[in-house]
Amino acid sequence: MGRQYRALLFMLVLPLVGVSCNQMGPAAVRSAGVNYNKALQFTSDQQLLLNIVRLRYRDNPTFLETTSVTTSYSLTSKLTSPFSLQKVGASTELDLRTVTPNLELGMDEKPTVTYQPLRGESFVKQVLTPIPGRTLLLLYHSGWSMERLLRLLVYRMNDVMNAPSASGPTPDLAPQYESFLTLAQTLRSLQRQDKVFLAGTMGPDKELQLCLGIQPEALEDPEVNSVRKLLGLREGGKSYLLTTDIGARRDPDKILIGTRSLMGVLFFLGHGIEVPEAHEADGVVTRTLDKEGKPFDWNNVMNNLFHVKSGAGGSAAVGVSYRGRTFFIDDADLTSKSTFMVLSQILALQSGDAKSLAPALTIGVGG
Secondary structure (H helix, E strand, O other), X not given: OHHHHHHHHHHHHHHHHHHHHHHHHHHHHHHHHHHHHHHHHHHHHHHHHHHXXXXXXXXXXXXXXXXXXXXXXXXXXXXXXXXXXXXXXXXEEEOHHHXXXXXXXXXXXXXXXXXXXXXXXXXXXXXXXXXXHHHHHHHHHOOOOXXXXXXXXXXXXXXXXXXXXXXXXXXXXXXOXXXXXXXXHHHHHHHHOOOEEEEEEEOOOOOXXXXXXXXXXXXXXXXXXXXXXXXXXXXXXXXXXXXXXXXXXXXOOEEEEEEOEHHHHXXXXXXXXXXXXXXXXXXXXXXXXXXXXOEOOOHHHHOOOOOEEEOOOXXXXXXXXXXXXXXXXEOOOHHHHHHHHHHHHHHHHXXXXXXXXXXXXXXXXXX
């Protein structure tokens, strides 16, 4: 009787198990792939914003890279079947009318996440090394505006300065930035009209060189001439080489360019953070003063480039809690979100090949 009963249940349940496995497996993969993708993107954005906030407070940043995410699934089942026996002659038989198998199926997930701290000589060098011209050119050809890239990555073009002192801890005195802001905005206007462009040429040493090109029909354009005058360039030139060679400072056909490091970019964007007044009063952040000794407004430098709010209110695209406050980028602030996106790409380009010497941290998330 026992064998007959088990065989009967097996025949009844086996088709159900097969159908459930076929349905639950693909569903688990579809759900998990999207959910892990969202979680990794969200935590990556949070980490980047957190490090910007840390630098505004002169706290050390830390970068963790998620090196692997693995997960395993197992099907769990529970079978219940109340039944009754009936007397048939001298023997007892199973009453098939009372057999009601009840199969409960479930899916157990056991994920494991491995984090790798980005440290060591290689990573530090890449973070502190000035961003190369090829990165600027690559981002430009990816569709980013000339104004955004120049304001973010470049701290000088000839004698026109873009807040060079903002590439480190907050300075005590207001930086020079007004002429560079005008220059970057003018170049953006000319870019929209397809009158100027950035291009790469191969130099004598077979290294990529960056140049600012002028379209033939725009050689005498008033805005183009204003750019030439601001940078001290030769009139009527068709292209001007962008170089880091200090000897090019007085060459009317070349533009001496200085680029920030990745750390410099993070410091620079930290000045777009809305710092609570209480923190300024407590002296945990530097208060910058203008020439007249009045508090300097860093929003003038950030001017439609990057802004991080603090406190409650608004819908956050990404936010972090730090020093008892919430810092976030407003979801409706498309300009700040664009700058944050290009910053993520710069981080990936600058640190993509860096290897950490520190041990990995592996966390088994499952119970």
